[in-house]
Amino acid sequence: MSQPSPAAKALIEDTIGLRCSPSSTVDCAIARADAVGAGQEHLNIFVSTDTADARRHAAATAAMLGDQTPALLCGVPVSIKDNIATTTLTTSCGSRILEGYVSPYEATVVTKLRAAGAIPFGKTNMDEFAMGSSTENSAYGPTRNPLAHDRVPGGSSGGSAAAVAAGIVPIALGSETGGSVRQPAAFCGIVGVKPTYGRVSRFGLVAFASSLDHIGVLGATVDDAARGLHVIAGHDSRDSTSVDCEVPEYYNAHAFPLKGMVVGRPKEYFPENLDARIRALCDASLERLRGLGAEIRDVSLPHTELAIPVYYIIAPAEASSNLARFDGVRYGLRIEGDGLRGMYEATRSNGFGAEVTRRILLGTYVLSAGYYDAYYRKAQQVRTLIARDFSTVFASGVDVLFTPTAPTTAFKIGAISDPYEMYMSDIFTVTANLAGVPAMSQPIGRVDGLPVGGQFIAAHFNEMKMFTAAYALEHALGSEVHV
Amino acid sequence: MTTARMLDDWEMVVGLEVHVQLKTRTKIFCACATNFGAAPNVNTCPVCLALPGALPVLNAHAVELAARAALAINCTVNPTSVFARKNYFYPDSPKGYQISQFDKPLATGGFIDIGHRADGSPIRICVTRVHMEEDAGKSIHDRFAEVSAIDLNRSGTPLIEIVSEPDIRSAEEAGAYLRVLKQILEYIEVSDVNMEEGSLRVDANVSARRRGETTLGTKAEVKNLNSFSGVERALEVEFSRQVALLSAGGRVEQQTMLWDERANEVRPSRTKEGSHDYRYFPEPDLPALILSTDWINKQRDDLPELPAQRRARFASEYGLGAYDIDVLTAGPRLAEYFEAVARAHGDPKVAANWVMGEVLGQLKATGQGLDSFNVRPADLAQLLDLVRDGVVSHTAGKQIFNHMLATGGLPSEIAVREGLIKVDDDAQLAAWLDEVLAELPAEAKRFRKGETKLQGVLIGATMKKSKGRADPKKLAQLLGKLAE
Amino acid sequence: MAITIEDVRHIAALARLGMTDERATVIVGELNTILSHMDALSQVKTEGVQEAIGVGARGLPTRSDSGPPMPLERALHTFAPSVREGFLLVPRLSTHESPADA
Numbered sequence A: 001m002s003q004p005s006p007a008a009k010a011l012i013e014d015t016i017g018l019r020c021s022p023s024s025t026v027d028c029a030i031a032r033a034d035a036v037g038a039g040q041e042h043l044n045i046f047v048s049t050d051t052a053d054a055r056r057h058a059a060a061t062a063a064m065l066g067d068q069t070p071a072l073l074c075g076v077p078v079s080i081k082d083n084i085a086t087t088t089l090t091t092s093c094g095s096r097i098l099e100g101y102v103s104p105y106e107a108t109v110v111t112k113l114r115a116a117g118a119i120p121f122g123k124t125n126m127d128e129f130a131m132g133s134s135t136e137n138s139a140y141g142p143t144r145n146p147l148a149h150d151r152v153p154g155g156s157s158g159g160s161a162a163a164v165a166a167g168i169v170p171i172a173l174g175s176e177t178g179g180s181v182r183q184p185a186a187f188c189g190i191v192g193v194k195p196t197y198g199r200v201s202r203f204g205l206v207a208f209a210s211s212l213d214h215i216g217v218l219g220a221t222v223d224d225a226a227r228g229l230h231v232i233a234g235h236d237s238r239d240s241t242s243v244d245c246e247v248p249e250y251y252n253a254h255a256f257p258l259k260g261m262v263v264g265r266p267k268e269y270f271p272e273n274l275d276a277r278i279r280a281l282c283d284a285s286l287e288r289l290r291g292l293g294a295e296i297r298d299v300s301l302p303h304t305e306l307a308i309p310v311y312y313i314i315a316p317a318e319a320s321s322n323l324a325r326f327d328g329v330r331y332g333l334r335i336e337g338d339g340l341r342g343m344y345e346a347t348r349s350n351g352f353g354a355e356v357t358r359r360i361l362l363g364t365y366v367l368s369a370g371y372y373d374a375y376y377r378k379a380q381q382v383r384t385l386i387a388r389d390f391s392t393v394f395a396s397g398v399d400v401l402f403t404p405t406a407p408t409t410a411f412k413i414g415a416i417s418d419p420y421e422m423y424m425s426d427i428f429t430v431t432a433n434l435a436g437v438p439a440m441s442q443p444i445g446r447v448d449g450l451p452v453g454g455q456f457i458a459a460h461f462n463e464m465k466m467f468t469a470a471y472a473l474e475h476a477l478g479s480e481v482h483v
Numbered sequence B: 001m002t003t004a005r006m007l008d009d010w011e012m013v014v015g016l017e018v019h020v021q022l023k024t025r026t027k028i029f030c031a032c033a034t035n036f037g038a039a040p041n042v043n044t045c046p047v048c049l050a051l052p053g054a055l056p057v058l059n060a061h062a063v064e065l066a067a068r069a070a071l072a073i074n075c076t077v078n079p080t081s082v083f084a085r086k087n088y089f090y091p092d093s094p095k096g097y098q099i100s101q102f103d104k105p106l107a108t109g110g111f112i113d114i115g116h117r118a119d120g121s122p123i124r125i126c127v128t129r130v131h132m133e134e135d136a137g138k139s140i141h142d143r144f145a146e147v148s149a150i151d152l153n154r155s156g157t158p159l160i161e162i163v164s165e166p167d168i169r170s171a172e173e174a175g176a177y178l179r180v181l182k183q184i185l186e187y188i189e190v191s192d193v194n195m196e197e198g199s200l201r202v203d204a205n206v207s208a209r210r211r212g213e214t215t216l217g218t219k220a221e222v223k224n225l226n227s228f229s230g231v232e233r234a235l236e237v238e239f240s241r242q243v244a245l246l247s248a249g250g251r252v253e254q255q256t257m258l259w260d261e262r263a264n265e266v267r268p269s270r271t272k273e274g275s276h277d278y279r280y281f282p283e284p285d286l287p288a289l290i291l292s293t294d295w296i297n298k299q300r301d302d303l304p305e306l307p308a309q310r311r312a313r314f315a316s317e318y319g320l321g322a323y324d325i326d327v328l329t330a331g332p333r334l335a336e337y338f339e340a341v342a343r344a345h346g347d348p349k350v351a352a353n354w355v356m357g358e359v360l361g362q363l364k365a366t367g368q369g370l371d372s373f374n375v376r377p378a379d380l381a382q383l384l385d386l387v388r389d390g391v392v393s394h395t396a397g398k399q400i401f402n403h404m405l406a407t408g409g410l411p412s413e414i415a416v417r418e419g420l421i422k423v424d425d426d427a428q429l430a431a432w433l434d435e436v437l438a439e440l441p442a443e444a445k446r447f448r449k450g451e452t453k454l455q456g457v458l459i460g461a462t463m464k465k466s467k468g469r470a471d472p473k474k475l476a477q478l479l480g481k482l483a484e
Numbered sequence C: 001m002a003i004t005i006e007d008v009r010h011i012a013a014l015a016r017l018g019m020t021d022e023r024a025t026v027i028v029g030e031l032n033t034i035l036s037h038m039d040a041l042s043q044v045k046t047e048g049v050q051e052a053i054g055v056g057a058r059g060l061p062t063r064s065d066s067g068p069p070m071p072l073e074r075a076l077h078t079f080a081p082s083v084r085e086g087f088l089l090v091p092r093l094s095t096h097e098s099p100a101d102a
């Protein structure tokens, strides 16, 4: 049985020290993928892989070796969610409507990864257009949780989470609009980070809900996630919402003291009906942080309960517009029908799955004449109140918040059929997308052998504090998190 | 009662929506070229093809041109404006939405003065708003059988939409509004404003009401207008249609009418009203556009002299008549040309006459523009000096001008080379005069007998013989002696 | 504000999503369930609260009016469903067919 991928740090050092070659690293990843059954018939982690392509990228990385300044992800294989534009593998967004589509241009984050010596390794499965929390909504079939094959890996970045959890790659790119990186990280027992809105360029990320979309990083460890984020972060003139502010070395956050840091415990994230064992694990983690010199403070984010309604108005509204470009004219699926209108309707109703159709209709409705004020405008106002909740706590001296990442552990494939029940699995994560603040999930223990994630949330552009706390907690919990 | 009488009882109420293409090198949200005539879909990129994952970035120069235009028609440029998505499906709109501006446009509250009413009161048309948006691509329906062809080269060309209040009361006023607007936009050089080439497009909202009424009637939108005269005719036709309906007790339907230039009629488009629901919402890919007061003021200060100001100045500074001013200020280039000549020569009236006569005549005849015109203002001014100072006769001046047109040479050199310097030496003049008298014995005889009205004939003939060089005053004196 | 089958047909038409009556009926139920959870918002006082638009309160960055555009690694005709002589092809439209009819 082949070994799980080493951590990014070790791979980088070994690659630069010429103790292992990019091509052998790729061979290990390929062997590992075969060993865990990453293929469609089993875990179904990837929408597209191409060993020849991976080896070409490895050769490119090898060619960089010997340069004075060692690239920051030199020799690290990185899997990429299938909604991020790559020019050699598909960008199909888990949808029929983009089946086999290969982008003629490359996303900024992928260019940055390659420039840093990373080796793009496969496009990972996802809920169609990132709409879902279980990766069951993929046109290419559900991805299975590597830790419990009858369960979901979470979603929508389920393929990326599974690729890391299965030990194929130490780092994978995901995207989230309401928690699609953090929730699968929690379900798969790995680390998932969503940076501040504007910290990472969205150019080349196929849009779901532009004002909520973020590219995030999944890593086997806090350090893997920190290194991945450091490489893809930074200003991009191709994204008008990208922010021009200096990117700290997140992977050095462990050097900063936890002592004296104020960790907020927002009561709205620990409701009466929260699973007692998840609550216990969170409180245990908070105790560890206290033990390390952090001050634990009870705080309140009063508008939290409104996050799901707000999210499920704004996200579908933006999605209904963002997905209008899939019309069978310039790329992707086209099914002829009666005239132009017939072609549009045949193409779109056959190309989109049930959940995408549902959200396009919902979004079209809340934007349509007569309903805009009651739904969209109202939601954008309440969104402001939710964002204010965060700025108020952080202004009060709280450095980071700590909460459960998800209300449950990974559920069984097919267990949740009611759309709204599925939406509720984002209840603790959507708030950070609505406010644009950085947040990350890391494993804090297990319930019935299934991973539980704990979430740190920080103020805008304060990823460093978040990583400092995460490094410390990861170190304190050690291997407990896996039992 | 006659249609004419019927129309008298009714008032036309019109508001115009004018789309103007801005003269930028690249598109409004991507770096593709805006030039015409490229092969289909060649000027496209991930952004204007709406490829999955591509994002818009605003062209700074488009904002400058849009603000300049808004300020030139007296609008307030808003410190904060917001781009919005106008959602609709059409193959030449690749994203499935047009990036435009909706409830927070770039500029609001302007006006354009288009002339005076019979009673002398000024006709002022208010401008509701000026907003920025992107142009669509082109759908070509007659290129192939069975299918329509889409060319996205134009998709993403920067536009401003100028929306007027329903202040226009006649087809003539509509025409005047458009001509004044076009002239202003030409002066500030934001657009080619060419309706034939589609860089200026007009839609009209037309309604009719009984004279004296103050409330607005139901309006119809008239589209497919492709010339100023077409606009005027379409308005008359649509107005009569509505008046006929209303005075027969019917009611006007709120709908889109299409103008048919050839048939000289309007036809309802197939669009079901209410089937439009554009679901506008703020464009999440573009934060609010924030313009500082300093920046806005600078754009205002940098505006060139506008047509109205220039007309006033030409009246006060050069004492020209209304007609001359209208002709000379029609376009910025001609006005600048005239001023250069007038300043260098010193006599604006003479300069005006030559520019309106010789120069304009030549331009009209050849259809060329001033940029490619052979006669530089300074040279024309020198020619006018030569005529004024009597170095060459007026007739010779015209001949010299024709040489300048051909060769672009200096008038003084041409005058010498062509021997057109005025001759006032009596001997030479007498010699020419004798020849003429010999050639026209009858006239000579009658003149000597005192038929002085023949002087003109004789002087003319002598001027001819001298190739325009003879000094007519002196000839007159010499003839005068003969008559005694 | 309960959604009716007519609403669903209207928005499906706006969104260019072909839909059988059976499907439309199911959607009516689903959307109404979802929207019932949204009514919580109507209780919230939001007078004078700014809408959270233009996420970058820093304002809108602009680019200079110059090229070149981002190149395509593969030409349009290699990925477009229907191309002839460089044009994208769509089912024939009448000359003045308006977006609402398309």
Ligand SMILES: [Mg+2]
Residues within 6 Å of the ligand: B019, B100, B133, B161
């Ligand atoms: Mg418009």
Ligand SMILES: [Zn+2]
Residues within 6 Å of the ligand: B027, B030, B031, B032, B043, B044, B045, B046, B047, B048, B049, B156, C069
């Ligand atoms: Zn372009």
